[in-house]
Amino acid sequence: MNKITTTPDGASFDCDPNDTILRAALRAGVGMPYSCNVGSCGNCKFELIEGEVSHLREDSPAWGERDQKRNRWLGCQARPDGPCTVKFRADPACVPLHPPVSRPAELTSVTQITHDITEFRFMADGPDDFRPGQYALLHLPGVKGARPYSMCNLPGEDSWNFQIRRVPGGKGTEALWAMTPGDRVRMDGPYSTAYLREDSPRDLILMAGGSGLSPMVSIARGAKAAGMLKDRQLHFYYGARGEQDLIDPILLGEDLADSVRFTAALSDAPETSHRQGFLHDVVAQDLGDALKDHEIYFAGPAVMSAAIQKMAHEAGVPMDQLHFDEFY
Ligand SMILES: Cc1cc2nc3c(=O)[nH]c(=O)nc-3n(C[C@H](O)[C@H](O)[C@H](O)COP(=O)(O)OP(=O)(O)OC[C@H]3O[C@@H](n4cnc5c(N)ncnc54)[C@H](O)[C@@H]3O)c2cc1C
Ligand code: FES
Structure with a gap:
């Protein structure tokens, strides 16, 4: 085990030589910021103050030449070669509820x-x-x-x-x-910090783009299981290209069919009877100014995520009501 000491707050934790600094921090309950875990978002960047590390993924999109010159590394890709001192600002929101x-x-x-x-x-x-x-x-x-x-x-x-x-x-x-x-x-x-907030009193909007389906299905089912849908509405939007990509809403759970308003938005299906257009445009048409009154969850490709964040920003949705993972 290698001892990792953090600065400025001085917390320390052990890291197995085969583990990464981010994952070891989270296993120890330290709130190191992160999102993707694959070297693409850059949220887990830290400065190496003392010691040596090796980087797992040399071609990480979020790790550039400037970072390497300034001795900045990605926590999700850096393995310690011995004891290290690292500098990052811990975020209480990243302290795991269930350590990985x-x-x-x-x-x-x-x-x-x-x-x-x-x-x-x-x-x-x-x-x-x-x-x-x-x-x-x-x-x-x-x-x-x-x-x-x-x-x-x-x-x-x-x-x-x-x-x-x-x-x-x-x-x-x-x-x-x-x-x-x-x-x-x-x-x-x-x-992930993009999990269902059971204590929020607001109605929910879930947006799944293609492969982003999985976590939204879990959140819809979780909201129902927690009794949230007795007094809150859940709008489930699924964005895809054509009719061949459509899912059966029963997938969300048979007992959810009555509690959830399901809408499919197809971006490349001129003949369809479903809504046409990009997911974020369809949601903006339906909910417009009311967006800011919702707890909003979404998952899917980075380009979709950027469009949804822009829409939410323009509609005045506070950042702490947005919960998402970008799928790189
Ligand atoms: C937080 C998150 C949640 C996701 N959830 C889902 C989901 O529920 N369903 C789903 O279908 N997809 C999901 N994805 C996408 C998924 O992880 C893969 O990117 C996708 O399946 C394509 O992987 P591939 O290996 O087939 O393609 P490849 O083209 O071989 O690899 C694609 C991705 O793998 C990563 N990668 C490549 N090389 C390395 C390496 N050496 N080390 C680490 N990472 C590397 C990169 O992010 C790259 O974009 C999620 C992604 C993220 C970030
Ligand atoms: S969590 Fe390390 S780059 Fe995204």
């Missing part, structure tokens, strides 16, 4: 959802403690670097279920589609 645990998991079933989205179910050692909206890292056979996938089910079901979109030529998804029940992986989680 790395454990073996076994694939138990595979169910096709659409032509390119499949649900993979895993059973893992240890408790299934997570919040609706969170994700886990899957270390897949023969794939360099773990891939994050968001759970679509609820804690307490003795299973970790992920709805995953197949990416043609993608290393992680190719490895997943080659797996059969009984195969084992290493699973590390939960992560």
